[in-house]
Amino acid sequence: MHELSIAVSIVDAVCEELQRRGDPRLIAVHLTMGALSGVVKESLLFAYDAACEGTPLAGTQLVIEETPGEEFLVTALEIEDERDAAD
Amino acid sequence: MSETRLIEVRRNVFKKNDLLARELRARYRDAGTRVISLVSSPGSGKTAFLERTLTELRGRFRVAALVGDLATDNDAARLARTQVPVKQITTGTVCHLDAEMVQDALEEWTLSDLDFLFIENVGNLVCPSSYDLGESLRAVLMSVTEGEDKPRKYPTIFHSADVAIITKIDLADAVEFDRAAARASIEAVRPGMKVLEVSARTGAGMPEWLAEIER
Ligand SMILES: Nc1nc2c(ncn2[C@@H]2O[C@H](COP(=O)(O)OP(=O)(O)OP(=O)(O)O)[C@@H](O)[C@H]2O)c(=O)[nH]1
Ligand SMILES: [Mg+2]
Numbered sequence: 001m002h003e004l005s006i007a008v009s010i011v012d013a014v015c016e017e018l019q020r021r022g023d024p025r026l027i028a029v030h031l032t033m034g035a036l037s038g039v040v041k042e043s044l045l046f047a048y049d050a051a052c053e054g055t056p057l058a059g060t061q062l063v064i065e066e067t068p069g070e071e072f073l074v075t076a077l078e079i080e081d082e083r084d085a086a087d
Numbered sequence: 088m089s090e091t092r093l094i095e096v097r098r099n100v101f102k103k104n105d106l107l108a109r110e111l112r113a114r115y116r117d118a119g120t121r122v123i124s125l126v127s128s129p130g131s132g133k134t135a136f137l138e139r140t141l142t143e144l145r146g147r148f149r150v151a152a153l154v155g156d157l158a159t160d161n162d163a164a165r166l167a168r169t170q171v172p173v174k175q176i177t178t179g180t181v182c183h184l185d186a187e188m189v190q191d192a193l194e195e196w197t198l199s200d201l202d203f204l205f206i207e208n209v210g211n212l213v214c215p216s217s218y219d220l221g222e223s224l225r226a227v228l229m230s231v232t233e234g235e236d237k238p239r240k241y242p243t244i245f246h247s248a249d250v251a252i253i254t255k256i257d258l259a260d261a262v263e264f265d266r267a268a269a270r271a272s273i274e275a276v277r278p279g280m281k282v283l284e285v286s287a288r289t290g291a292g293m294p295e296w297l298a299e300i301e302r
Contacts, residue, residue: 005181006217009100017096027091031100038213038243070246072217074098081092 003043007051013074014057021079028061028078034069041066104218107186111221118198122206123300124220126244127228128237129210132254134162135287136228137205141169143297148202153192155184155209162207172196183214186221203300212241224300230255231264235272242276250281250299257286 014029033039041064048062065075099105115122125133137152144150151172154162163175176184176192189206198204206222208215227248229237232255238245245251251273259266266284273280283299285292 005185006100009103012103013098013100017098021094030093036243036246038216070243072100074096074100076093076095078091078093081090 003040003047004051006039007044007047010048010062010074011051011055011057014077015055017074017077018056023056024077024079024082026057026060026077026079028063029057029074030063030065030076030078032065032067032071032073032075034067034071036068036070037072039072101217101219104186107190108219108221111186111190112223114198115204115221115223118201120198120201120204121224121300122204122220122222123224123226124206124208124222125226125228126208126212126215126248127210127230127254128212128233131210131228131230131233132287133207133210133228134165136252136254136285137207138166138169139287139290139293140205140296141166141171143293144203145169145171149200150203150205151196151201152205152207153184153189154207155188157182157209166207178209182209182211183218184208184220185218189220212237212244216244216247224249226250226252228252228254229269231259231269232262235265235269238269238272238276245273245276245280248277248280250283251277252296253282253284255286255288256284256291257288 018024018026045062052058052060125137127133141150141152152166153174153176154166155176155178156162157178160175163173166173174192176188206220225248227244231253253269270282273282283292283295285296
């Protein structure tokens with residue numbers, strides 16, 4: 001259940017970031033996950049889909065990069081490029 | 088077909104809890120309340136140790152306790168026998184306490200009326216490590232019956248704590264507890280960490296613990 005509450009925190013954080021950027025269409029969330037953060041990758045991936053349901057993040061992908069440290073951060077948002085979308 | 092583009096954000100996911108914990112920490116400081124949390128695996132003796140601690144402090148200080156549990160208020164009932172104010176936080180399916188739960192639980196209490204507030208976390212050696220509760224001291228407990236290598240197996244919780252407490256020391260001989268191996272395991276994940284050995288049954292080690300928190 002721990003991973004679900006973390007997934008909800010990710011969704012909350014990403015929603016805020018999207019809003020601040022004028023709600024671009026999100027494709028994927030890139031996350032750096034330290035081995036010492038105590039989070040299980042598979043469980044988090046599973047929880048992420050559940051947490052996204054009914055939010056602007058529904059159907060997006062979570063891309064996890066594993067590192068040795070304690071850090072746990074959203075590093076980047078992959079969005080649809082407006083310039084092309086306008087074509 | 089549209090192209091995609093990456094925007095860099097570098098945002099800490101635990102930010103919300105971290106911010107709230109920082110607020111709590113400031114409130115505790117302003118109120119002059121020393122907040123101490125206990126974490127351990129289920130059954131390591133948090134409640135027993137806390138019962139003894141509350142009983143020993145209660146005559147000289149204003150103390151209270153919060154206790155987290157998934158489903159019951161058994162621990163709160165045990166702690167309430169020490170006659171200090173106790174509040175249960177029932178977490179449902181959540182495997183740890185977070186700063187918001189603590190904040191909500193504190194709503195009816197006036198912090199400045201308390202010298203010490205103890206928080207017993209849900210029995211779990213993994214999840215609580217990621218959630219700062221604003222406490223000024225976090226103690227991680229391990230009992231002599233659960234294996235000397237716990238620190239090496241669960242380094243993150245030991246990283247998040249300030250002091251390690253080896254509990255049920257009265258049973259050490261019966262289970263052939265290897266004191267040196269346990270200390271080496273703690274030292275390996277957290278060099279220089281303070282280690283105390285206690286028994287809630289006999290009271291061994293309690294003076295050292297009380298000296299540590301009354302400093
Ligand atoms: N011999 C001995 N037994 C102890 C000691 N401390 C706790 N126990 C026993 O260990 C068992 C678990 O103790 P608790 O205090 O309930 O442990 P806990 O960590 O609060 O457990 P949870 O809240 O369920 O995670 C009980 O049967 C206690 O009586 C001790 O110092 N010596
Ligand atoms: Mg307990």
